[in-house]
Amino acid sequence: MIDKTGPMTTTSRGYAALAGITAAAVAIGAAEPVAVLTGARSAPLIAVGGLVVDVVPAPLKQFAIAVFGTYDKIALLVGTAVLLGAFAAALGVLAARRLGIGLAGIAAFAALGVAAALTRAGANLFDALPSLVGGALGALALWLLLAGPLQPQLWSWSPAAPAAPPVPPGREPSPEASERRPVEPSGPVEPAAAAARSAEPAVSEARPVERAAPEARPIEAAVPPAPGRDEVDPEGRRRFLTGVGTLLGAAAVAGLGGHWLAGRRGVSAARRAVALPTPSAAAPAVPAGADLSLAQLAPYVTPTSGFYRIDTALVVPQVDPATWRLRIHGRVRREIELSFDDLLARPMVERYVTLACVSNDVGGDLIGNARWLGVPIKELLDEAGPEEGADQVVGRSVDGWTCGTPTAVLRDGRDALLAVGMNGEPLPVEHGFPVRMVVPGLYGYVSACKWVTELELTSFADFDAYWVPRGWSAQGPIKTQSRIDAPRPRNRLTAGPVMVAGVAWAQHRGIRKVEVRVDGGPWREATLAPTVSVDTWVQWSWRWDATPGEHTLQVRATDADGVTQTPQRRPVEPDGATGWHSVSVTVR
Incomplete structure (x- = not known):
């Protein structure tokens, strides 16, 4: 008889925790192939991680950047996965007593994933599918392991005490005999044993205490040990662990397969197919001696592979140049929309520009110098014709991130570019392919919009870009x-x-x-x-x-x-x- 009010052993808690972790792995892994169809940002782990990035206090973000540098996103995803694993383990232990608690916990996590996915920029109802599918399959896995055919015996149980055999007539022990011999073996007694027992000398009142233990052993051996009191039943353990291994393997195949499919749908091939035009104004040659080539000294031109990357995108947006559009709108006299081919057909300039992140501490390395190819933003703004009072240009990324750049800075003659090339090649995907902003003299958080799809003319009084409500200045000129x-x-x-x-x-x-x-x-x-x-x-x-x-x-x-x-x-x-x-x- 299973008694779920009894105590769980340490072994039993471990199995229950493993069930919870397995259910979470199934939920995360199953969501990945679905996210291939709806977009990587809709995967539960990514969606929730993105929500964390948006709501975490600025000091904590800066701490993460200071500690992990350009690996801050990996650290966030790993930390989120660890917290999820701990939550799932605790949920599994609770679900072993009441399955409804575990199912409710999985439903809550799925709801959080749905909410996080639907609140991302450009989201639609289909973005809820990965969390819903993952939550449903995670709940099924938890049921299979703790209540279904894969469950082990996790709880102590108390078997009914065996009925005592009837005592033959005339063999009832006298009260004196009961006191001397408190425990008698049950069942018939062999004649030889009976004779040997009758030949034993009488014992004192103290000696039955010494003989009681040996005579009681046959009775103790007759009572079967309670399975689950000290360990999980061997047959149930094998069934459970086989199920866990199968489910974890399926989750890994689904997760890695989804990740592989997402990579196949990336834009690396499209990037390789881009032929950059020859600039109408080439970058000045780097003068002799500009790079001292000393050990430990940063090179004058930063290699593309070593250029810092700080942004809020947990997954790199994959923007197909064939479908990319730039819209210049807002408080303008003439709205403009350009395709990638339209942009490449315009006169291009090439310039060396050093970019720096506002999160770069004194002596830090969140800074780099590269050769950029692009279209001057001033020319585009002049064509659009900003209206009076439109003192801010809001660059908007494909993932909804925004930065606010002073309109005057973009029109004062400096080499502010809509860049398509970096160090002689098309922009790397992680650095904004197919198009990004590059503005000399301003920190990146107010100017360097990657994966840019919109330039909206507005005013600082009417709109706060992404980092401003989070405590950062609206305008960020680079300090000496x-x-x-x-x-x-x-x-x-x-x-x-x-x-x-x-x-x-x-x-x-x-x-x-x-x-x-x-x-x-x-x-x-x-x-x-x-x-x-x-x-x-x-x-x-x-x-x-x-x-x-x-x-x-x-x-x-x-x-x-x-x-x-x-x-x-x-x-x-x-x-x-x-x-x-x-x-x-x-x-x-």
Whole structure:
């Protein structure tokens, strides 16, 4: 008789938790093939993760970027999966007592996935399907493992006590005999045993206590142990584990298969087929000596594979250039819509531009310099004709992300581009293929819209872009900054000449001077390498005659406007970090 009010053993809890985790894996894995049809963003794990990105407080986001850097999205997905696994394990233990609790928990998670998917930009009712299908199959898996044909025996049970055999007439024990012999074996007694027993001498009142245990053993052995009291029944265990293995294997095949199919539906082939036009205005040649080629020093031109990536997209949008459209609308005199071919047919310019993320802390590496090919945004805006008071251009990504750029900045003659190429190739998919914005002198959160599909003319008074309600400034001009790349923190150096080197930047203003000092001593001017333009960073170097001991190096830059970067250390919120970068080293 199963008693679900009894205690579960540690082994039983482990099996119940495994059932919950398996059900969650089935739900997630089954949703992936469905998401191939509805879009990767509708998969429950991605949809919920995207919702987390949108609602998590800005300080926590910055903490994730500071700790994980460009791997912040992987960390978020792994963390979400771990939390889901813990939730599923607890749900499995609860469901072993009451299955309805487990089914309700799966339904709640499916509802969360549906809500998260339907609230994403451009969502439709079909985006709810992955969570619904995954939730239904996850609930079925939980039932099979805990209540259906695959269930093991998880609970202690109490068998009915066997009835005592009838005592033959005349054999009823006297009260005195009962006191002396509190336990008698049941059933017939062999004659030889009876004779041996009758030959035994009388015992004192204390001795029956010593003999009671041996005589009681046959009775204890006659009572079967309770299956489930210490471990799961072996047959049930085999059935359960076989079911778990089958379900987990099916979930893995479905999940990996869905991921593979999604990759097959990607736009890598379409990107390879793009032939970039020859620019009507090529980028100036990189002057000799612009790259000092020193160990540990960032190269003047950042390789595409090493260019930083910070955005809110948990899955990289796959935008087919054949169906891509750019709409320029809002407070304009003439609305414009362009296809990708229309954009490629326009005169293109090529420029070196250094981009920086507002989340880049002092001395950080969320910055890179590349050669971009694109159409000047100014020309498009001039054709559209912004109305009076339209002081903001809202770039909108295919996934709904927005950034607000001052209209005046996009029309002041700087090389603000709708870029289609990066370092001589079509844009990488993760960097905005087929089209993105590149604007010198502004942090990316207000200018560098990837996978851009709209430019809407509005005003700062009428619309707040994505990061503004989350505590960041509406406008983000890049601050003058510098960084020491060589030597690195905690390097052990040999006394004598040491080359100290790094980079400095003040896009669209340029760098006039870089200075270095040791242990708070006098500032020494570094040598600036040549550079392409004021829109890129510049490498610098300084020869230091190092002496033995512990030393601290500091650097500061002065831009072309004569403004020297402040020593006051401030965090990245709300519009970029400030302070001098310092490096501590040991000289022997």
